Amino acid sequence: MKIGILGSGSVAQTLAAGFVSRGHDVMLGTRDAKKLAQWQADTGAKASVGSFADAAAYGEVIVLATLGTATLDVIGQIGAAAFAGKTVMDATNPLSHDGGELSLTLGFSDSLGEQIQRAIPDAHVVKVYNSVGAPLMVDPKLPGGPPDMFIAGNDAQAKQRVTTIVEAFGWGVVDAGGIEAARLLEPLCILWVDYGVRTGTWNHAFKLLRG
Numbered sequence: 755m756k757i758g759i760l761g762s763g764s765v766a767q768t769l770a771a772g773f774v775s776r777g778h779d780v781m782l783g784t785r786d787a788k789k790l791a792q793w794q795a796d797t798g799a800k801a802s803v804g805s806f807a808d809a810a811a812y813g814e815v816i817v818l819a820t821l822g823t824a825t826l827d828v829i830g831q832i833g834a835a836a837f838a839g840k841t842v843m844d845a846t847n848p849l850s851h852d853g854g855e856l857s858l859t860l861g862f863s864d865s866l867g868e869q870i871q872r873a874i875p876d877a878h879v880v881k882v883y884n885s886v887g888a889p890l891m892v893d894p895k896l897p898g899g900p901p902d903m904f905i906a907g908n909d910a911q912a913k914q915r916v917t918t919i920v921e922a923f924g925w926g927v928v929d930a931g932g933i934e935a936a937r938l939l940e941p942l943c944i945l946w947v948d949y950g951v952r953t954g955t956w957n958h959a960f961k962l963l964r965g
């Protein structure tokens with residue numbers, strides 16, 4: 755499958771490595787392709803680099819891995835048509851560091867996941883991978899076994915496709931509901947980071963124990 759990843763940071767590169775290791779072809783989208791030349795050379799023939807618009811057009815599945823507060827601008831520049839009918843994996847968080855404190859720029863009655871879905875109404879947005887640090891996203895090795903990834907989205911087929919990908923990356927999956935459940939998942943990012951800051955450890959992830 756062709757995966758278009760919008761982003762060049764640690765999330766984009768970690769997920770790209772995961773997709774390539776499972777036999778997929780990946781294009782990373784960035785404003786500055788030159789800085790990814792070494793990444794492309796290291797990753798090999800299954801990797802390519804383009805603009806954000808190039809990566810969106812390339813992907814049968816698109817991953818959003820841009821700075822949260824820039825994501826709607828990036829989508830606006832690309833145009834909604836490039837996303838129509840596609841599964842869009844949204845790993846972004848609407849984070850603010852104002853005053854040195856990590857917080858969300860919105861919540862309770864809206865979420866970035868919903869804003870993204872509204873911006874690309876013909877795409878199938880699935881919130882995923884926003885509630886764990888990048889190093890654990892693919893093949894997490896934790897003493898308690900595979901962690902669970904909470905996902906949210908409106909389209910059952912898109913959620914099944916994302917579930918297949920995330921399970922192949924070594925996770926269990928918990929369907930948290932429609933895209934409005936992104937209101938619940940985006941704050942989990944803050945909980946994950948806050949636990950890391952307080953304990954000084956970053957090797958943790960969430961798991962839902964079911965009776």
Ligand SMILES: NC(=O)c1ccc[n+]([C@@H]2O[C@H](COP(=O)([O-])OP(=O)(O)OC[C@H]3O[C@@H](n4cnc5c(N)ncnc54)[C@H](OP(=O)(O)O)[C@@H]3O)[C@@H](O)[C@H]2O)c1
Binds near residue numbers: 819846847848884886
């Ligand atoms: N880091 C983590 O462990 C982690 C975990 C879970 C979720 N997330 C979320 O995943 C997303 C990616 O995180 P990250 O840490 O990999 O990278 P990041 O530093 O949050 O974002 C890097 C990406 O955002 C783009 N970007 C930044 N400012 C921009 C602007 N003004 N206009 C357009 N694009 C802009 C960059 O574009 P260029 O390529 O052009 O520089 C780059 O591709 C974020 O929303 C973050 O909250 C991160």
